[in-house]
Amino acid sequence: QSxxxxxxxxxxxxxxxxxxxxxxxxxxxxxxxxxxxxxQHPDKAPKLLLYDVDNRPSGxxxxxxxxxxxxxxxxxxxxxxxxxxxxxxxxxxxxxDTRVIFGGGTTLTVL
Amino acid sequence: xxxxxQSGAEVRKPGASxxxxxxxxxxxxxxxxxxxVRQAPGQGLEWMGIINxxxxxxxxxxxxxxxVTMTRDTSTSTFYMELSSLTSDDTAVYWCTRDRVFFSRSWxxxxxxxxxxxxxxx
Numbered sequence: 001q002s003x004x005x006x007x008x009x010x011x012x013x014x015x016x017x018x019x020x021x022x023x024x025x026x027x028x029x030x031x032x033x034x035x036x037x038x039x040q041h042p043d044k045a046p047k048l049l050l051y052d053v054d055n056r057p058s059g060x061x062x063x064x065x066x067x068x069x070x071x072x073x074x075x076x077x078x079x080x081x082x083x084x085x086x087x088x089x090x091x092x093x094x095x096x097d098t099r100v101i102f103g104g105g106t107t108l109t110v111l
Numbered sequence: 112x113x114x115x116x117q118s119g120a121e122v123r124k125p126g127a128s129x130x131x132x133x134x135x136x137x138x139x140x141x142x143x144x145x146x147x148v149r150q151a152p153g154q155g156l157e158w159m160g161i162i163n164x165x166x167x168x169x170x171x172x173x174x175x176x177x178x179v180t181m182t183r184d185t186s187t188s189t190f191y192m193e194l195s196s197l198t199s200d201d202t203a204v205y206w207c208t209r210d211r212v213f214f215s216r217s218w219x220x221x222x223x224x225x226x227x228x229x230x231x232x233x
Contacts, residue, residue, distance in 0.1 A: 003155065034217070034218050036218075036219045036220075038156075038220075045208075045223035045224070045225065045226055046148075046156065046220070046223060047223075048211070048219060048220060051211060051217065051219040052219075057211075057221060089155065091156075091218075091219070093218045097172070097176075098158065098172040098173050098174065099158070099161070099170060099172070099218060100146075100158035100172075101158070102155055102156045102158065103155070104155050
């Protein structure tokens with residue numbers, strides 16, 4: 001099964017907002033609200049940012065928000081900060097034998 | 112506090128097997144499913160499978176079926192992931208990562224181990 005489609009890179013200036021898209025199909029993103037987002041800094045383990053499309057775990061800043069429309073989910077980061085510079089991955093539950101599918105990842109550069 | 116401590120880096124030759132461990136502490140071991148995720152150098156994340164710590168039942172990604180075995184030892188609160196018939200494509204960092212929801216499968220991951228680098232080289 002192919003990975004979810006994310007832009008390879010996005011960039012923004014401090015204080016700005018950016019949005020990262022995550023496009024799947026009717027068998028994953030479009031079929032379930034089990035979309036999650038992870039942040040990964042270099043040589044670190046990923047960190048859960050959002051689950052079930054738009055829910056933040058305890059301790060995650062409200063600058064991170066999520067949404068979904070059809071087969072595409074989105075992560076929005078508002079008030080960009082230098083420490084937001086990282087790779088971001090979306091995931092979705094899928095009806096295939098591979099129960100979890102990841103996006104290819106998006107590198108965020110804070111200019 | 113929740114801690115997942117993995118075993119150290121491994122080097123294997125093509126065709127060999129590797130077994131990575133993940134010792135859990137700071138929470139009810141039997142209450143949370145454990146997933147395994149890997150990342151090849153410079154590449155994205157890839158889900159490998161999930162194990163139920165209570166019954167030991169597993170669910171593997173189709174790509175790894177027949178080659179991966181996930182087990183757990185309830186007496187030591189440790190999970191294991193064994194991958195066989197290794198090739199250079201299996202060179203990656205392997206993580207154990209806990210499912211977010213108690214006694215269910217949310218397919219989201221809230222706590223991660225520190226990762227184990229497995230290098231496959233002749």
